[in-house]
Amino acid sequence: MPSAPQLPLADDLFLTAHDSVKGKSLLTPTILGLGLAAALLGELVLWRRVDLADGKIIIIDDQATGDPAVTAVLDQLLREGHHREVRDWIAYLATGIASDLVERRLSRTGLVRRLEKRGLLGTKVLFVPADLMIAGWPATRVRTDLGRGDMLDIPDLMLAGLILATGLDQHVFATLDSRGRDHLFDQLRRRLPAMLQDLIGSAEAAVGEAVMARRA
């Protein structure tokens, strides 16, 4: 099978979090928001715009990237110089900002479409994968690579980490055998940079806190 194109990290996570049969989100809006928030911050790290150290964000380059979603987050980081805690930024971006940015980026490329659902209490706007094949791309790619014993690149390793942190692994990695699992864990341990490990760890902790506070 020809390998599907790799999208920006947060887009891949968004697609992975949507059912490839019905297009519905597999995660609660809060948990998806936390995952996407961490993914966007991860993209900034991959663009070499920020570093993360001791739970704080350090801007190392303030040039725009050409990617609207990432640039929007970077602009806001520059505006809000008083706030540098990774934890606060994940919480803030997860209030709907990250989902919004990612949905807009994906609609621009036509990979998701806007769906208006009329209910009893007004209209709800949903974004669903335009093509059910598309929703399955990233997860299939990661699973195939792991099944073959191939190395994942850093964005895909980060994606796999966020799949674990959000609990999506109960869907995505359910069919992975223990060898594939060990292979993944080993790569996460050895090849994923420490600052990205910490970022995913922060996202996972935020998910745990949301569950505790009944916000999940």
Next chain:
Amino acid sequence: MSATTTKPPHPSELSTALARDRLGVAAVVFFVMSAAAPLTVVAGVVPTGLAVTGLTGISIAFVAVAVVLAVFAVGYVTMARHIANAGAFYAYIAQGLGRPIGVGASWVALVAYNMFQIAAYGGFGAIASPLFADWFGIDLPWWILALVVWALTAVLGVLDVSVNGKVLGTLLVAEIVLVAVFSFADLGSPSFAPSAAPLDPGSLVGAGSGALLVMAVTGFVGFEQSVVFSEESRDPRRTVARATYIAIALIAVLYGFAAWAMISAAGGDVLGRAAAEGPELFFNVAADRLGSTALHLGHALFLTSLFAAMISFHNIIARYTFSLGREGVLPRAFGRTVPGTGAPKNGSLLQSALGLIVIVVYAVAGWDPLVQLFFWGGTGGGIGVLLLITLTSIAVLGYFAKHPEGEDAWHRIGAPVLGTVLLLAMSYLAISNIATLFGVEPGSRPTWMVPLAFAVVTVAGVLWALVLRSSRPQVYAGIGLGARSSGIGGSFSAAIAGDVGTGDTRPDQENYR
């Protein structure tokens, strides 16, 4: 924490967004009171306690416990600002007295909370059974009704359906109003004669004082949850402290007054009536003033509020179990949620399984659901919570001995020392008065079973912590941090932790770019 951040020159969108849900004093008081279940205590625990222990000094016990808890709360609320996972006693104990005792305490709390919950199943069955016979003319054994509410709680728990905050709030206000109205009605009862017995300070030092104190502690369980909002309150230094004192005072006044009015209005033989009428005593003494409509309303509210409290408490236990699973203090499976709902399913299933076993055992053995399940379970859990509070008070001292920065001597040392001394005395009285509390012969099985169970669970927890220290140091390091722990509970953290230590396996930061 956030008190030290300087104000940005322009209004920050981030600060505004994160501050939107900050809570004030009233909201925190309300949350704490909603865990208190006033009718269950006033109509359930107090009359049953009168019948079982034969002691009437309950009002002064509520006041005394309130004073001790208020002194304890000084250090407790102060330490809450310094640690993660505030609201769980073991988080304080892990930091102040060491992680092994912390794990032991976390398991004791799990047992104590489950005792409350399962006691409520039994109490519901025992209280609802005669009411159903009265209302619908159907004679159902207590355990069928207990199993019905158990099943409803289990299903709602797995689906993580919570009682809507407004419904819960309305029920709470209705309960408080009802307790107040019934108690004032008692004052006009023909048999009312102001009784000095409930207020006699001598009962706090006399025989059976420990039993009274444990009953009173049971009424306050839930006050410790106020500190959950330490990070989310408007003013971290004031909001939570004020809310805690207000909640403690409200509970003491409401329960103390209601118990005094009920005993005063019950006539000469209050103990005999309590034994004969049970929870009905609370309703009966006010009945001739209020009429049968108020009585039916009171009964209906009694059952609905008990059921609402059951659902809430079940969810609290499921989340507490989830938090321990996330830390690696319980098996990892408990740290998982259902992705589509965020429900901590396995913790909920565990609670339901324990509940089912106990209900079935009691039904088969033919044990009394009101005294031996509701009252023993509830007060047994109360002993567990009292021991946890005592350990926490010592832990506050231990913590501030190591981290004295930023707090004055009264908050760090004065109040915690005073609180610890009082709590140690209360714990001693509680343990030595179990026979009176349970209404059994000194030395009989229930008197040593309860403390032994807590001791065994504590020792098991300590041993488990020592196993973790040598086999999984990263999990050990995260004990007490709750869901924020970097233990192994989360799937990702588990993957990263692996079987070996990290550190040396971490790649060079730059080589991927």
